[in-house]
Amino acid sequence: MGADAYVVIEHLRGQVADISYVMLAAARELVQGSGGKVVAILLGHKAKDLSTDLSADEVLYVEHADLQDFIPDAYQAVLLPLIKQNQPRVVLLGNTTIGADIAGGLSVALDLPLVSSCRQLMSDGKFVCQICGGKILAEGNLPEPATLVTMTPGVHRSDDGKAAAPPHVTDVQPPALEALRTHLSKYIEPEAADVDISKEPVLISVGRGIQNKDNVELAEDLAKALGGVVTASRPVIDQSWLATSRLVGKSGKHVKPKLYLAIGISGAPEHVEAITDSETIIAINQDPAAPIFDLAKYGVEIDMFELIEVLTAKVKAARGA
Amino acid sequence: MNIAVVAKLVPDLVEELSIDASGAKLDTSFARFIVSESDDHAIEEGILLKERFGGQVTIIAPDDEGIDDVMYTAAAKGADRLMKLKGISAAEMSSHALARAFADVVSELKPDLVLAGVQAHNDLDGSVGSLLAGFLGMPYVGYVSGISMQDGQATVRKEYPAGLIAELQVTPPAVVGIQAAEQPPRYVAVSKVRQAMKSSTIEERALTVVEAPAAQHIDRMFKPEPAQHATMLAGTPDEIASKLVEILREIGVI
Amino acid sequence: MPERIDYWGIPDAWGSPQWWVYGVMGLSAMWLLIRLYLQARLWWQVGRPEVRWDGIDVRIGLVVKYAIVQTRILTQKYPGVMHVAIAWSFFMFFMGTALATIDSHFIAFLRGNVYLLYKLVLDSFALLFVIGAAMAAYRRLVLRPSRLTARPAFTWSIVALTLIVLGGLLTESLRLAVERPAWEWWSPVGALIATVWISTGVSDATLMQWHLGVWLFHLALVSVVLITLPVGTLLHVLTGPLNVFFSKIDTPKGRLAPIPGAAAGTPIYAGTLHGLSWKQLLDGNACTECGRCQDACPAYASGMPLSPKQVILDIRDALRAHGHRLPGTDADWLLLAGGIIKGDTLWSCTTCGACIQECPVLIEHIDAIVDMRRYLVAEGQLDGQLQEALANLGRYGNSFGQAERARARWTQALDPKIKDARREPVEYLWFVGDYASYSPALTGVTLKTAQVLQKAGLDFGILYDGERNAGNDARRAGEEGLYEMLAEKNAAALGHCTYEKIITSDPHSYNTLRNEYSFISNGRHPILHTAELLDQLISSGALNLRGNLGYKVTYHDPCYLGRYNGIYEAPRRVIRATGCEIVEMPRHGNRAACCGAGGGRIWMKEGEVRERPSESRVQEAVTLPGVDSMVVACPKDVSMFRDAVKTTGNEERLVVRDLAELVHAAL
DSSP states (O other), rough: OOEEEEEEEEEEETTHHHHHHHHHHHHHHHHHOOOOOOOEEESSOOGGGGGGTTTEEEEEEEEOOOOOOOOOOHHHHHHHHHHHHHSSSSSEEESSTTTHHHHHHHHHHHHEEEEEEEEOOOOEEEEEEEGGGGGGEEEEEOOOOOOOEEEEESSGGGGBBSSOOOOOOOEEEEOOOOOOOOHHHHHOOOOOSOGGGGGOEEEEEEEEGGGGGGHHHHHHHHHHHHHHHEEHHHHHHHSSSSSSGGBBBBTTTTTOEEEEESSSSOOOOOOOOOTTOOOOEEESOOTTGGGGGOOOSSHHHHHHHHHHHHHHHHHHHHHHH | OOOEOOEEEEEEEESSBBOOTTTBBBOOSSSOOOEOHHHHHHHHHHHHHHHHHOOOOOOOOEOTHHHHHHHHHHHHTOOOOEEEEETTTTTBOOOOOHHHHHHHHHHHHHHEEEESSSSOOOOOOHHHHHHHHHHOOEEEEEEEEEEETTTTTEEEEEEEEEEGGEEEEEEESSSESSSSSSOOOOOOOOOOOHHHHHOEEEEEEEEOOOBBBTTEEEEEEEEEOOOOOEEOOOSOOHHHHHHHHHHHHHTTTT | OOOTTTTTOOHHHHHHSSHHHHHHHHHHHHHHHHHHHHHHHHHHSSSBBBHHHHHHHHHHIIIIIHEEEEEEETSHHHHHHHHHHHHHHHHHHHHHHHHHHHHTTOOOOHHHHHHHHHHHHHHHHHHHHHHHHHHHHHHIIIIIOOOOHHHHHHHHHHHHHHHHHHHHHHHHHHHHHHOOOOTGGGGGHHHHHHHHHHTOOOHHHHHHHHHHHHHHHHHHHHHHHHHGGGGGGGGHHHHHHHHHTTTTSSSSOOOOEEEEEEEOOOOOOTTBBGGSSSHHHHHHHHHHOOOHHHHHHHHHHHHHSSOOOHHHHHHHHHHHTTTTTOOOOOOGGGGGBBBTTTTHHTTTTOOHHHHHHHHHTTHHHHHHHHHHHHHHHHTTOHHHEEEEEEEEHHSSSSSTTOGGGGGGGGGGGGOOOOEETSSSSSSSSOOOHHHHHOOGGGGHHHHHHHHHHHHHTTEEEEEEGGGGOOOHHHHHHOOOHHHHHHHHHHHHHHTTTEEEEEEEEEEHHHHHHTTTTTHHSSSSOEEEHHHHHHHHHHHHTOOOOOOOOOOOHHHHHOOTTTTTTOOHHHHHHHHHHHEEEEEOOOOOGGGOOSSSOOOTTTOOOOOSSSSHHHHHHHHHHHTTOOOOEEEEOOOOHHHHHHHHHHHTTOOTTTTEEEEEHHHHOOO
């Protein structure tokens, strides 16, 4: 029976994703109880260097030209025999566009249970996952003898998954990767962004509550007065009220501003995970039960349209003075 | 082109959620169930594909209360076949069990593409779409927000963070996890849905109930106790604005 | 002996003048009728059927009131006097000719004093006509108000008519110049002109020649006018009264017709001309292009792409251009809704009813707009915001997208609890409405309303989460199926309750409950707006007010309370009973200017506007000296006007108060 915690490392175009470090930290926590090793699995093409700061007891590196970019079929074909052979206690995958694409297929092929959307692993083998937009938490014991887990950012810090010294890397031979039915034809870059929101110190962010494209102007006025930039959560971007470059969230950008002013944003997990590094979060929302208020430092329960213009005027006055 | 769309109902988050007496499951007695948002997008994408490339769209879903309306709305948009799986309840069953139930029905249809929402907010053991691909032995690509067909190949646009898109070529038959359809699900007038109720029939398939309750590995469900709460500012908009300006000064933004 | 002489001075060298006149007139009339028929048959060939033949006596009464007496036109002084001068004169000329024909062929009664009176009346009306024509020319060519269409065809019409009348006067004057009867001054105008001819000193023979010439010219011109009537601007002379005859009777203004054919399972949507009814196509041809509807339209005034006049003319022009192609051919270019008439135009309408109130020929603009909206909704061509609101109404029964259970959250602060009308019988069932229930900014108003009702000792209850949006605005946004669904749910909820009367503070709910919910509109359960209720309670003494508030206020008549349902005085009595003085805005009563929220507009994206209707209204209120408060009787008005007060920077100047708030303050 295995005791090791395997972590499938996610990387995109030469950069290791933050979730990988989060998973390594979670794995570290888990193996305290199981007594196994933290093993990072890195698939790629000429990507061995990405392993240098992984906090793992061992890195299994699989090299193949077809692994240059993420192809669900290819990853699955490589991981299947690897997991079957080594029989770890858990395999951690990101609950992301990479990990979630392969978790299901692996679960069926390996006939292993799958615990999804997990935000915390504990050394006694307990887990906590979040559902219903973060409104409900579910707790349990990791199924035995082995299980797959998809993880979201939550409790574990990515810093805890980074190592000072590079781990030991073992090369693993990939299986034959013919008969793949999925190929990457190209990447499509997002439209040239006028601004990189992940580098801006002041962000005025709007959510569904802004109601329509015209009202975004109110946020623009406030942003201008504060010397900041307008960003938004997914519903606003889906409606094309702002460019995709302004999306803050799981499928957008992670931001770490000095000030994050969240207006009409409820605080769903996919959004919140991208703003936890903000210095100060101030939330304005009509719903007193909005989850954002559990994260923000200051909150105002008010109809945003009653406050925005008044605030913009006062900021202008304060700056002008 | 033969397209199958699998969908399910999930609790509506507009309502207050509560845990039932066992402490390990959601109390669904008062919950309203609505179609899972990304499943709704999957239906829309299926219809869009039919409009552009021709073919047939079949909607398959477990027979939960309220599914009829979803089916007839899909029919009003242009779906050709509607299938309800009796003896199966999305509220009661795990994603694995649902996916296994879908697999038999879907394989019969011999579809070119199977569309599913990329995830549902109440998934505890993975998304139905990715598991279904496993049971069907088909390739799976998730987080897709656009599909087109060319020379028998499906080109899907897969979303990565920060607006990056990867264009992948997939050889059908394949399962695709839809994040968003190419246009938001269209509005269907109530009268058209009612018309569809009269002119369309929902086929029913009775399946043997698979023993696989949802939340098998869950011992306890609870509402998060926030470690902290924001300091709430109160008063007239004018007073609040003044307090905010003070705070902004403190943190050095003004 | 004064008497009328047939065809005086007309030689019979080329045959009897009588046969010439009847011949020319007969042919012209036939030509007119044929052309008219060719135009008119398009109405029923292209348009769908509709029953408008009931109540003939009432219809005739309408024609007398609107087409003959022309009360609508008289609501504006200058154009009113101008038009009746022209129109009544021609009625008189027509009658004069009819009497002359009877005199000629049947009973020769135009002799002696009867004849003199006959001449005096006709001459007077000829003068009246000339005055009217001069007013018209001045208006159209000098004043040039923007609501008129500046086309030469209109000038040609008034010139032609004037020449006809002058022709008649000149003919008469030339005859008088030759005959010089003793009673010539019974035709004062003619006699006056005759003095001019006499002063020229020409011979009688020359005068007779001139007489023949003018007479022939007059005959020819009348003939031309008759022949060109169906294609000219004078067509309204026939189509106007026809339109009035076929206007809606026995239907309250606030009731829309269901989608035709829906009950049979084959709904007809007004996407093209074929979907409009023959009456709606007649509307197009009846339009006089006067533009009063456009002047009254709040959407047009705010700069939105809607002119009710243009919508009707687009229908007319489309019928003229494409109507001759029978059904069965390519319908694409016949696309009205979203095609010839843009979607944005149709969505701009607030259904305030100002246009249908102004129209002199009783055109039903709103019905056409709603019918075309129904097509757009069926095709899914609506903007995202409206889609979301309608989807929320369908799923949650309210446009806010909040759970049904949250509907009565506003009552939590109340003690004692309001009765649940679903569980116990009540005398008054209070239908609260979406905005009053769900909008956080309005909770205060709703609470005060409840407190006032409690203070009056009323036995009332609410439906709690059994209530759904009444459906008034969903219906007017064109989502008929959704309206039916909401009405069914409300009817079911109400069906389980025991109550005597229904009250509501929301005019939109009031309108649809009163006029469109059949089990209420049949009178079994009277429905009252809170303004009516408060008026009753105050006058009966059940509610005692201190009556000393002393504010100087103005009152805004909500569209669905005032124009649609005729309630103007009750809220004013209530305001006065609180001790306030009312100063009326220029546009008040049935001329009140809409706040811009109706017809589903409050759910739609705003678009580019010059000045919002609500802002225009606030600006109107602040011009009143000494007035510091605007009183309203509709929750949407409270919301719209409070916003407008902010956006126009009038927070220090004007306070918006709901009627119930005012009463509450006066308790």
